[in-house]
Amino acid sequence: EQIILSASRQFKEGDAQHWWHPPMGRGVRTTCSDDFLWLPFVLNKYITVTGDITILDESIHFLEGRLLNEGEESYYDLPLKSNKTASLYDHCVKAIEHGLKFGEHGLPFIGTGDWNDGMDRVGNEGKGESVWLAFFLYDILTKFITVADIKKDTAFAERCKEEAGKLKTNINDNAWDGEWYRRAYFDNGTPLGSKENDECKIDSIAQSWSVLSKGGDPNRSLQAMQSANKHLVKKDDKIIQLFEPPFDKSTLNPGYIKGYVPGVRENGGQYTHAAVWLIMAFAELGNKEETWGLLSMINPINHGNDVASIKEYKVEPYVIAADVYAQPLHKGRGGWTWYTGSAGWMYQMIIESFIGLKREGNTLQFTPCIPSEWESVKIEYNYLETVYHIELVQTKNSDTKTVKIAINGIEQNSNILKLINDSEAHQIKITM
Numbered sequence: 001e002q003i004i005l006s007a008s009r010q011f012k013e014g015d016a017q018h019w020w021h022p023p024m025g026r027g028v029r030t031t032c033s034d035d036f037l038w039l040p041f042v043l044n045k046y047i048t049v050t051g052d053i054t055i056l057d058e059s060i061h062f063l064e065g066r067l068l069n070e071g072e073e074s075y076y077d078l079p080l081k082s083n084k085t086a087s088l089y090d091h092c093v094k095a096i097e098h099g100l101k102f103g104e105h106g107l108p109f110i111g112t113g114d115w116n117d118g119m120d121r122v123g124n125e126g127k128g129e130s131v132w133l134a135f136f137l138y139d140i141l142t143k144f145i146t147v148a149d150i151k152k153d154t155a156f157a158e159r160c161k162e163e164a165g166k167l168k169t170n171i172n173d174n175a176w177d178g179e180w181y182r183r184a185y186f187d188n189g190t191p192l193g194s195k196e197n198d199e200c201k202i203d204s205i206a207q208s209w210s211v212l213s214k215g216g217d218p219n220r221s222l223q224a225m226q227s228a229n230k231h232l233v234k235k236d237d238k239i240i241q242l243f244e245p246p247f248d249k250s251t252l253n254p255g256y257i258k259g260y261v262p263g264v265r266e267n268g269g270q271y272t273h274a275a276v277w278l279i280m281a282f283a284e285l286g287n288k289e290e291t292w293g294l295l296s297m298i299n300p301i302n303h304g305n306d307v308a309s310i311k312e313y314k315v316e317p318y319v320i321a322a323d324v325y326a327q328p329l330h331k332g333r334g335g336w337t338w339y340t341g342s343a344g345w346m347y348q349m350i351i352e353s354f355i356g357l358k359r360e361g362n363t364l365q366f367t368p369c370i371p372s373e374w375e376s377v378k379i380e381y382n383y384l385e386t387v388y389h390i391e392l393v394q395t396k397n398s399d400t401k402t403v404k405i406a407i408n409g410i411e412q413n414s415n416i417l418k419l420i421n422d423s424e425a426h427q428i429k430i431t432m
Helices: 002-007 036-048 088-099 132-148 155-174 204-212 216-230 274-283 290-299 305-315 340-354
Strands: 017-022 026-030 057-062 074-077 080-087 357-360 364-367 376-383 384-393 403-406 426-432
Touching: 002 036, 002 088, 036 132, 036 305, 036 357, 057 088, 080 088, 088 132, 088 290, 132 204, 204 216, 204 274, 216 274, 274 290, 274 340, 290 340, 340 403
Parallel strands: 384 426
Antiparallel strands: 017 026, 026 074, 057 080, 357 364, 376 384, 403 426
16 A cells, blocks of 8 residues: 555656655655655565565556756645556656666766755756665666566566666776765765765765665675774764764755754764664674674664663653764764654564565565574564464574574475465474
């Protein structure tokens, strides 16, 4: 339902509303560069997990509204519901095609912001490029090949493969800064997230997504993550900064993000959404120590387990805070709580990256990244009306690539657990 709702907020040209007000749908049309791309990203995840391909044929209307004028960054209006409809698959194709617009470095245009819409002046003249968006788009292109194959759309599958190859080459040629990946290029070609900058020398999400998307060179991505750990992880303060140093007095004008106090919210504080991505990337690299250490560090429970921590954190220690301040006068203070974006990613990270339970259709696979000293983890997994009692057992010097599965005491030849909905209770032992 949520996927279909989101698709219904897409304009017939391929872009989507940045936000809207239900029930009428009045909202903003912008030149933000990532909004419309989350539709194919989430659709791919949904199909992978559920195995439901019928959703691809759902017929959904488009929106119609006037195009943005030259130099206009956004407008607020009530768009019309178009008479034109298309399948969800075609909505996603249109979104991807709309994103295949690149600047002089061969990287996608950032427009008036990507995931970080506070960077609304980096590319507002239409020439600025986003390194993070390049990784995100690469991830979508490589995964959407499978979706196109399901629809027997050979031509679009080939186009996705071709565009992904070009994008990876351009990332390799134009996004590396020497010790980490840059974040973006301004309209005038000035890099952002570079050692050349006085502020925002290194940004977290370019490093994490170089790993998560597999769009980075493996050796460079490893070095980039080491750099992120060195410059952005503040273990004494229990925070993972979005970037460092915050914007303050330099001549760079990335946008309204600079209006925040240095170290608050997106301006160099912990933006938990991005902190979770960094931990997921460490798990993807198989780094058990950092994965568990950083997960424990951003866990809100550990910001409320003694009087001093409670006085510093000041917000509820039982929900995720969207941001935690790095500003010296308010160091460690939680910001916007009850915020679903960060919470949803935290949940995915714990289940899929840390515990390593990944569902594909009617199967479960296990690639855990739990601490070496943990001997076992117990999971109760509900598959429709059937309960699976799962125990992950980790032997000394375990190799998570070598997995043995026993179902109700009988060892299997496969390392994949096939789920059956028989309303029975099943005992599963996974040995690594």
